[in-house]
Amino acid sequence: MAPKVLVSDKLSETAVQIFRDRGIDVTFEPDLGKDKERLAKVIGEYDGLAIRSATKVTEKLLRNAKNLKVIGRAGIGVDNVDLAAASKRGIIVMNTPFGNSITTAEHAIAMMMAVARQIPEAHYSTRSGKWEKSRFMGVELTGKTLGVIGAGNIGSIVIDRALGLKMKVIAYDPFLSQERADKLGAEKVEFEELLARSDFITLHVPLTDKTRNILSREAIAKMKPGVRIINCARGGLIDEEALVEALKSGHVAGAALDVFAEEPATQHPVFELPNVVTTPHLGASTREAQENVAIQIAEQMSDYLLTGAVQNALNMPSVTAEEAKVMGPWIRLAQHLGAFVGQMTEEPIKAVNILYNGQVAEMNTAALNAAAIAGVMKAVNPEVNMVSAPVLAKERGIDVTTTTQGKTGVFDAYIKLTVVTPGRERSIAGTVFSDGKPRFIQIKGINIDSEVAPYMVYTTNKDVPGIIGTLGQTMGAHGINIANFTLGRSERGGDAIALLSVDEPVPAEVLDELRATGKFQSVRPLVFEGA
Structure with missing residues (x-):
């Protein structure tokens, strides 16, 4: 019997056709996601659920999803999916982490241009019958310094486009190596230097405890007078009250905001200011981006349902079902080892060296590597998963090396992870006992025996x-x-x-x-x- 997939949000017809072409029995009801009661009645019939943002996959809904094996979110955000509840029920949750990158980067560039030349305000002035050439005196981008906070997938595209506009680009990212910065054509700087030198500042980082209000009142005060700020990443990265004050005083000459701390933002103090450009979270809203992520999720879900292949899963490693039974505890250990050094490391990471000793050296070390790297990088980017982590590490110029060796020492098997930064090396080792529980066995070369706790x-x-x-x-x-x-x-x-x-x-x-x-x-x- 062919697997059954329900598409309950507005995915493109091309994506729906991919399911049909692959032999999937697909039901396309793009408005069903808004009808919680009817969705709950029918969800039990399906093996897969393809969604965008309208469908809310709650624990209550999942209680009725007796046959559901995979949820595919066309896009990066999965705030509308109860990931913990899905994981407990053995349901894989997939997303498309890179499908919107170009579109979001282009929107940031467009917003930068709009605020530099006051285009929206000039548009309304002209439409109202005025001809205020002297009022709308803009600034050129050529020769200006653009400070990019976050040089990941989207930030890297912004850097490339800004260099094409003949801007000087400086970048701050805790994981940005000098080699990667050189390849991008950006000057790698520390955060304080970026604030002091930038004519324009654009944000491209996720919202975490570390990045919340990264542009704080204190940070804004350290910026060059007349700076212009662009945020097409996440609301909450800027202290909005402090930004309003700085805009009113003229210390910040302009701001272009696509995202807000509270959305939908139907009322906000910045709406009253003439030197602000705003859009309603349009970063990923182009036909091309919507088509790309829809096609990607259809392909990923079809691959899983037909062959068992797992791509871009947020709650499952990319390994076969047979491997997962044996590797599960070791994958958790690798994640915990990575999380330990990730939370301890504040300098840019140059390399991650992973040693597999004994029986674990014969397992799928690629999946274990991905788990360890994801653990390291989650400290600054909670959206990282085992699939995206190796890609992001490569983008940032982090050299990942693996060594395998036969059993040495008292343990049948262990993993040792070493992170190299410009200033030091940090290492930690761990093993899995017969009870299946990961344990730390060595830190800084000092032997210990500690279970891992939340x-x-x-x-x-x-x-x-x-x-x-x-x-x-x-x-x-x-x-x-x-x-x-x-x-x-x-x-x-x-x-x-x-x-x-x-x-x-x-x-x-x-x-x-x-x-x-x-x-x-x-x-x-x-x-x-x-x-």
């Missing part, structure tokens, strides 16, 4: 008395329960480390209190998804 605290210090007491007393004083406590040292009186598993995230003020004791070289909170 919330942990990592400290480094000299091996002196009182460390355990300080950690225990401080946590206890704030009502934080320590579930597990692991210690290790290089030698008596030498370097020492501690890993604490705690029941909940440790507040920043508690971490600061530990740092203030002067007993620790570093105190770091860690989060491990899926632990």
Whole structure:
């Protein structure tokens, strides 16, 4: 029997035809996604669900999806899909992470031009019968410095287009290597330097805890007077209240905003300002982009349903079903090892070296590599998955090397991950015991034995008395329960480390209190998804 796919949103006819041509039994009801009750009644008949943004895939809907095997989102965002609920039910969630890149980059360039020449305001003035040439005195782009925050897939395209406009481009990205910057033709700079030198600043980063309000009040104050800001990435990257004040004072000469902290933005203080260009989140809205992502998702879903091949999955590695049974715990371990060093590393990463020892060296190391790299990069980009991570690492010039070797040491198998930055190397090793639980077995060359927990605290210090007491007393004083406590040292009186598993995230003020004791070289909170 042919697999059955429901298309419940407005996908192109070309994409629907791809399902038919591949032998899929497809039902095309582009408005069904808006009818929650009827969708819930019919979803149990289908093996696949192809959607855009209108269909909301909730846990309640998934309770009725008895046969559903794959959800395909035409586009990058999956905010309308309960990913955790889908994962628990063994349903793969796919997206198309790169289909909108050119369109979004072109929109950023168009917005930059519009704010440089005040095109929308001049348009309305002229349409109203005025002829105000002197009022709309713009600025040229040629020779100006464009600061690009985020040099990933979209940011790289913006850099290329800006160079074609004869702009000087400087770029800030924690993962941007010097080699990659040279290849792009951009000057690699630190964040503070970008703020001070840029005539235009454009944002191309995801919204995370680290990037939220990256253009804060303090950051805006450090910008060159007369700067113009473009945001076609995510709302929440700019302190909008501070931006309004800077626009009114003239410190910021103009802004072009496609996204807002709260959407839909039907009312906003920037709408009252003449030096602002706004659009309703149109970054990915071109016919070509919509067609591309629709075709891609149809191909991906068909491949999975007919052959079992997995592409661009957010909740499943690209491995066969047989491999997944054996590799599951090792994939989680690789992700946790990557997440550890990713959360510890703030410098640009030059290389990631992964050593597979013993039995694990005979597994699908490409999938394990992808899991480890995804773990590293999730610290700054939570949208990264096992499929997109190797692509993004390559774009940023990160050299990934793999070494396999037979069993050495006391463990039947282990993985050791080393991250190389301009200033240092960080390494961590782990294994999987017979209970299937990943464990950390070595950090900084110091042997330990620690299970991985969702919330942990990592400290480094000299091996002196009182460390355990300080950690225990401080946590206890704030009502934080320590579930597990692991210690290790290089030698008596030498370097020492501690890993604490705690029941909940440790507040920043508690971490600061530990740092203030002067007993620790570093105190770091860690989060491990899926632990």
